[in-house]
Amino acid sequence: MQRTLSLRAGILSLALLALILLGWQVAVSGSARTEVMDPEYAALMGQTATTGKSAMPGPLDVGATIWKHLKDPFYDRGPNDKGIGVQLAYSIGRVALGYGLAVLVAIPVGFLIGMSPLMSRALDPYIQILKPVSPLAWMPLALYTIKDSSLSAIFVIFICSVWPMLINTVFGVAGTRKEWLNVARTLEVSPIRRAFTVILPAAAPTILTGMRISIGIAWLVIVAAEMLVGGTGIGYFVWNEWNNLSITNVITSILVIGLVGMVLDQLLARAQRLVTFPE
Amino acid sequence: MSKLLPFARRAGRSAPATAEAGTSRMSTSEKFISIEGIARRYPAPGGTTTTIFENLWLPMRRGEFVCMIGHSGCGKTTVLNILAGLDTPSEGVVIVDGQAITGTSLDRAVIFQGHALLPWRSVLGNVAYAVSSRWRKAGRAEIEARARRAIATVGLAGSEHKRPSELSGGMKQRVGIARALAIEPKILLMDEPFSALDALTRGTLQDEVRRICVETGQTVFMITHDVDEAIYLADRIVLMTNGPEAKVAEIVENPLPKARDRTQLHHAPGYYALRNHLIDFLVTRSRTLRDAMPEGYDSRHPPTVRPSLSEADAAAIAAEPPAKRA
Numbered sequence: 001m002q003r004t005l006s007l008r009a010g011i012l013s014l015a016l017l018a019l020i021l022l023g024w025q026v027a028v029s030g031s032a033r034t035e036v037m038d039p040e041y042a043a044l045m046g047q048t049a050t051t052g053k054s055a056m057p058g059p060l061d062v063g064a065t066i067w068k069h070l071k072d073p074f075y076d077r078g079p080n081d082k083g084i085g086v087q088l089a090y091s092i093g094r095v096a097l098g099y100g101l102a103v104l105v106a107i108p109v110g111f112l113i114g115m116s117p118l119m120s121r122a123l124d125p126y127i128q129i130l131k132p133v134s135p136l137a138w139m140p141l142a143l144y145t146i147k148d149s150s151l152s153a154i155f156v157i158f159i160c161s162v163w164p165m166l167i168n169t170v171f172g173v174a175g176t177r178k179e180w181l182n183v184a185r186t187l188e189v190s191p192i193r194r195a196f197t198v199i200l201p202a203a204a205p206t207i208l209t210g211m212r213i214s215i216g217i218a219w220l221v222i223v224a225a226e227m228l229v230g231g232t233g234i235g236y237f238v239w240n241e242w243n244n245l246s247i248t249n250v251i252t253s254i255l256v257i258g259l260v261g262m263v264l265d266q267l268l269a270r271a272q273r274l275v276t277f278p279e
Numbered sequence: 280m281s282k283l284l285p286f287a288r289r290a291g292r293s294a295p296a297t298a299e300a301g302t303s304r305m306s307t308s309e310k311f312i313s314i315e316g317i318a319r320r321y322p323a324p325g326g327t328t329t330t331i332f333e334n335l336w337l338p339m340r341r342g343e344f345v346c347m348i349g350h351s352g353c354g355k356t357t358v359l360n361i362l363a364g365l366d367t368p369s370e371g372v373v374i375v376d377g378q379a380i381t382g383t384s385l386d387r388a389v390i391f392q393g394h395a396l397l398p399w400r401s402v403l404g405n406v407a408y409a410v411s412s413r414w415r416k417a418g419r420a421e422i423e424a425r426a427r428r429a430i431a432t433v434g435l436a437g438s439e440h441k442r443p444s445e446l447s448g449g450m451k452q453r454v455g456i457a458r459a460l461a462i463e464p465k466i467l468l469m470d471e472p473f474s475a476l477d478a479l480t481r482g483t484l485q486d487e488v489r490r491i492c493v494e495t496g497q498t499v500f501m502i503t504h505d506v507d508e509a510i511y512l513a514d515r516i517v518l519m520t521n522g523p524e525a526k527v528a529e530i531v532e533n534p535l536p537k538a539r540d541r542t543q544l545h546h547a548p549g550y551y552a553l554r555n556h557l558i559d560f561l562v563t564r565s566r567t568l569r570d571a572m573p574e575g576y577d578s579r580h581p582p583t584v585r586p587s588l589s590e591a592d593a594a595a596i597a598a599e600p601p602a603k604r605a
């Protein structure tokens with residue numbers, strides 16, 4: 001039953017894909033009315049006006065572009081012509097750095113806040129105010145203080161990833177069952193050992209949920225941040241290709257961004273399954 | 280019919296039916312645990328304080344199995360938590376083995392009502408966690424050997440690598456018992472350990488606990504709601520009046536022989552006398568005694584009671600050969 005269900009779902013997915021691609025192809029291949037005009041003016045107007053061809057690329061054009069990128073993802077021919085793999089590597093690197101820093105800060109700080117009701121209450125207003133701020137609003141402040149656009153992008157990733165992890169760590173740590181803590185107390189377990197053997201495993205599923213939310217936000221934000229700071233990265237690549245009016249490359253980037261985001265999410269989902277315990 | 284007097288003197292076997300007012304006191308050297316005048320108060324709304332209990336005195340001998348019975352809200356769990364060191368009394372001290380307790384200790388193991396197993400650890404992992412906390416410098420092999428031995432004691436050999444979620448309620452509580460026994464505590468504290476189990480499982484686990492405690496001479500303090508459980512397991516049964524401001528109304532000595540068979544318990548001489556006494560207490564006297572303690576009540580030396588045997592009981596004991604009575 002389970003198997004036939006996934007089989008049927010797979011077939012339906014493929015059918016939908018075929019339908020979308022077909023609709024897309026039909027939508028862009030229809031030729032509009034053409035006008036007779038001065039050849040020099042026609043050259044300025046582009047193919048839409050002269051031959052009736054749609055400016056939107058069709059699935060076949062995009063397919064060809066994807067194939068081109070896949071064949072050679074890592075070339076580097078100067079600042080404005082890097083392979084999509086190189087751009088992705090820059091973006092992933094920034095996310096890894098900013099996110100990694102956020103993990104290093106959010107989890108220990110969340111532990112301290114979660115274990116102390118006083119700190120929890122005292123710091124709550126700050127967290128509540130800073131959490132809803134769009135990470136891009138930090139960008140000018142970061143550029144002004146750090147004076148380096150690439151580091152500023154990393155800082156923005158850090159600041160947007162830190163809140164969900166911090167809040168979930170606090171929540172998970174504070175929610176450790178009293179009876180488990182009492183077990184540790186009656187066994188005279190030292191505070192450090194208690195933190196690692198009781199509180200951490202008890203809070204791990206909640207912490208991982210926060211980490212999963214954070215990686216999603218970080219990957220959303222990196223594209224926007226790189227559009228602003230420029231230079232390298234998949235966000236810059238999208239904006240650059242928009243300036244080039246290369247819609248095929250923009251569509252390719254959208255697919256690639258989605259794929260990488262999915263992979264990142266799945267990695268953390270797998271980690272989450274590892275630490276989740278049935279009760 | 281047995282006629283029960285509330286304050287019967289601890290009666291010798293030769294004169295089972297005598298009933299006289301009085302108390303039997305434990306000598307200082309006999310006291311292994313001594314609860315001395317403890318109180319627990321909580322702040323109540325309106326700036327006042329609620330006293331759960333105060334001036335509570337209770338001595339226990341080494342190797343004794345003491346059950347505490349009382350209605351909800353009389354502070355039984357608080358007393359146990361204070362003994363465990365998980366809670367501190369507002370007044371008074373608890374002395375164990377000549378020393379006032381200041382917190383939790385590996386000498387006092389707790390079996391929690393809700394088993395409190397760590398769900399991310401296996402059965403072996405849970406017990407080994409306790410063992411490695413007790414013997415911090417012990418090698419991995421020794422820890423595992425001790426843990427396996429404790430698991431085998433409670434009859435769970437073969438389930439070492441199961442997770443708590445894969446176990447039934449009774450098996451989980453067995454692991455809880457194994458974890459407590461594995462650290463070889465001086466005192467075992469049990470907070471209604473079997474209340475969440477079905478009657479059949481509860482019975483088997485009571486047998487196991489009784490066997491283990493008799494074999495090892497374990498000192499046990501246990502809280503229960505179950506009169507039959509107290510009769511089967513306890514040497515002495517502490518009766519608490521209703522809270523707040525609960526008191527130790529009396530300490531009932533269990534007249535049943537130490538060698539007990541659960542299936543034959545209700546045929547034992549004195550069983551019904553004891554059972555009726557306890558039920559009467561829970562039904563009426565726990566309430567009336569709270570309102571007015573009898574004259575001469577000394578909370579420092581709560582009266583000790585040994586329910587007097589009925590004439591039929593006495594005759595049964597007299598008919599029995601003396602060798603069997605031990």
